[in-house]
Amino acid sequence: MSALSYWQTVQATSTAIADTQSEVIRQAAQAIAGSIERGGVLHVFGSGHSHMIAEDVFYRAGGLACVDAMLEFPLMELNVGRSTEMERLHGYAEVLVSGYRLEAGEVAVVVSNSGINAVPIEVAQACKRKGLTVVAIVSKRHSESVSSRHRDGLKLADVADLVIDNCGVPGDAALATAGASPVRFGPTSTLTGILIMQMIVAEVVSLLDSLGAKPPMFQSANGPGAEGNADLMRAYQSRVRYFPKA
Template sequence: MLYKQFFSKVEDILKEVSQKEEKNILEAAKIIETSIKDNGVLHVFGCGHSQMYAMELFYRAGGLVPINAILSPPLSLAPSAPLSTFSERQEGLAKVVLNNENVASQDVMLIVSTSGRNAVPIEMAFEAKEKGMRVIVLTSMAFTEEVESRHKDGKKLYQLADVVLDNHGNAGDAIMEVHGLEAKFGPTSSIIGFTILQSVVVQVIDNLVKSGEAPPVYVSSNLDQGDQINRQHIEKYRNRITCL
């Protein structure tokens, strides 16, 4: 059964990430921990499918409260997927997007791009650094090493990062093959990427607790006390987080 092979391959990648990305996960968690202690916010940005990473971390039961999802409509798959592909290659757009967010120098910018080649994610890293933020990048090093930058400076996203989290995916993302079909299929970036980012959040919370801090964590609104607890968190961060 091919689906079982897919499970097996994903499990192998997760094991590889767990072993090889430990240093980077811990470093990313430390940067975010320091930011939260300084009343900072983690901004999460991506284009197209990579907007899912911002959605995954934002306003999530069991997740950190001071996370801002940057969800720019031109970079979304709705209303037009081809428009998203076109938009993420346009220089100048990231500056406009970031200027609509309430950011501070103690904040952290997390940028997700599997290929790490397109202009908008690269420019977003430039802009975040201009504002004094640390930059964490989630990408596929195997993918980005296979392609040329689409930014005028010739930089790739990972080259602008303070910390690089490698999802250990293939160039092109897909890992499955079958006789009779030329194209590969079965992408892994989302499955592995979500796990990496949630592991960073888990480590941030652990770090905060062990340092004597009470980390702000959302509670499911479907639990009896969830709405009351979350209302207090939202009130504190409403002015810093766009979607609140």
């Protein structure tokens, strides 16, 4: 049964992440927690389907209020076809980051399954020039199996301070049909990218709590405690794009 096979594959990949990436996830969380304790925010960027990893930790119940999701319509799959071309465009990242307030000492997580296209690489470079710590989430196996599209031959893993492997297979599709001409299916990078980001957030919350700092967490708008969300939005609205006026 393909549905069960996919579940088993995702489970095995998630276990591999826990077994092999926990230390670097902890290191990323330590940098983020330190930044938040000093008043900083966490920036998260991804293009194509990777934008969903940024969106998942942005403005949600049980999530940090100090997340700046760097969501750009031309790079989302809402812009079908052109988004693939846009993420390969050299120079676009400089325009993109100019719309965000990036402060030295903060952390930017850049997500790219392949880690070979110009925009995520140059977003990482721009963040490093501004003094941010850059954490990359990539598929190491995929990235190592393909050539860079960056004009200097760089890959995202070459630029980042910390690299977290989503443990995915080259091409992302983890399953294949039987027969002489198999069709590959079952991508895992979105699920594992979201898992990694939520593992990071969980560790950040635990670290802040251990330091005696109250983590700035949103509560569900449909449950008790939601009245505090407006205060958090006011506290971060000068730093986080797309927040409505509170």
